[in-house]
Amino acid sequence: MAAPPELEGAAGMAAPPEAEEALSRGFSEEQFGAACRELDQPAPAAAGPWQLLVETMGVRIYRLYHQQSGLYEYKIFGGLADSPKLCADVYMDLDFRKEWDQYVKELYEETYDGEKVIYWEVKYPFPLSNRDYVYIRECREMDVQGRKIWVVLAKSVAVPQCPEKPGIIRVKSYKQSLVIESDGKAGCKVYMYYFDNPGGMIPTWLVNWAAKSGVPAFLKDIQKACLNYSKTHRC
Numbered sequence: 382m383a384a385p386p387e388l389e390g391a392a393g394m395a396a397p398p399e400a401e402e403a404l405s406r407g408f409s410e411e412q413f414g415a416a417c418r419e420l421d422q423p424a425p426a427a428a429g430p431w432q433l434l435v436e437t438m439g440v441r442i443y444r445l446y447h448q449q450s451g452l453y454e455y456k457i458f459g460g461l462a463d464s465p466k467l468c469a470d471v472y473m474d475l476d477f478r479k480e481w482d483q484y485v486k487e488l489y490e491e492t493y494d495g496e497k498v499i500y501w502e503v504k505y506p507f508p509l510s511n512r513d514y515v516y517i518r519e520c521r522e523m524d525v526q527g528r529k530i531w532v533v534l535a536k537s538v539a540v541p542q543c544p545e546k547p548g549i550i551r552v553k554s555y556k557q558s559l560v561i562e563s564d565g566k567a568g569c570k571v572y573m574y575y576f577d578n579p580g581g582m583i584p585t586w587l588v589n590w591a592a593k594s595g596v597p598a599f600l601k602d603i604q605k606a607c608l609n610y611s612k613t614h615r616c
Contacts, residue, residue: 406496408519408534416532416558417525419456419572431456435593442596454576455592459600463607465561465569466522469531471603471610472559473520475499481606486511493542500543506587512579514552515543533559537577554578571600 424441425431431443440459447453461468471477479485486502502513518535537555545551555577564570 406538407517408536412534412558413521413523413532416534416560416572416574417523417530419558419574420530420560420562420570424458425456437593438597438600440597440600442592444592450578452576452578453588453592455574457571457573457575457596459571459597460564460568461561461571461600461604461607462568463604463611464567465529465531465563467607467611468561468569468571468603469520469522469533471607472533474610477606477610481602481609483602487513491542493540496540498538498540498543502549509583509587510581511549512552513546513549514555514577515540516555528562531559531561533557550580552577552579 425433425443427433431445434442434444434455436442438459440457443456443458444453445455475488475490479488484504486504488499488501490497490499492498496517499516499518500513501516502511505511514537516535516537518533520531520533523530523532535555535557537553539553556574557576558572558574560572562570
């Protein structure tokens with residue numbers, strides 16, 4: 382979806398996200414299946430490693446702290462009022478995102494050596510430097526025991542055709558999962574996993590704001606974008 386630019390993550394799994402991305406260039410069936418299963422998981426236990434950070438506007442945000450790196454990874458559960466297909470179409474449309482996402486500085490997709498790669502520069506508030514991402518993603522419409530579920534996986538990659546730029550900090554470790562399913566009515570259920578290591582020194586207050594306020598605001602922006610998208614008959 383990706384989350385607001387200041388939202389940083391952490392490696393708290395058996396292998397840190399930084400290490401995982403080196404294992405495979407693409408995405409496996411198991412990774413898509415694991416993302417789908419998150420929709421049916423019970424809420425993380427209060428005494429467990431995943432801590433409820435905030436619950437607001439129908440959105441629950443959990444984060445997992447990794448003591449060694451001092452970063453967080455996030456799980457976000459919520460809902461949108463539009464159909465899963467419309468939400469997926471809006472999320473995947475990079476050109477349209479440049480119209481509604483205020484944090485986008487530059488965003489495009491290129492094909493390098495037969496692989497589609499996305500370049501994304503994100504605006505950060507002054508006096509922080511902007512961040513940029515180079516990543517791959519894949520969207521699948523899955524049939525899981527008769528349930529239609531849209532899954533988008535994304536992760537950072539390194540390509541020589543996208544060198545680092547002066548004055549911009551390259552986010553070299555980024556991982557995201559987005560899962561969307563109908564809520565049985567007119568809307569949809571949404572699950573998102575998010576991690577990145579933004580580098581540099583990000584003030585704690587900015588990280589907390591991004592997690593507690595930025596994510597719900599981002600979902601509201603997506604809601605508005607879905608409305609405009611359907612009006613222009615892009616879907």
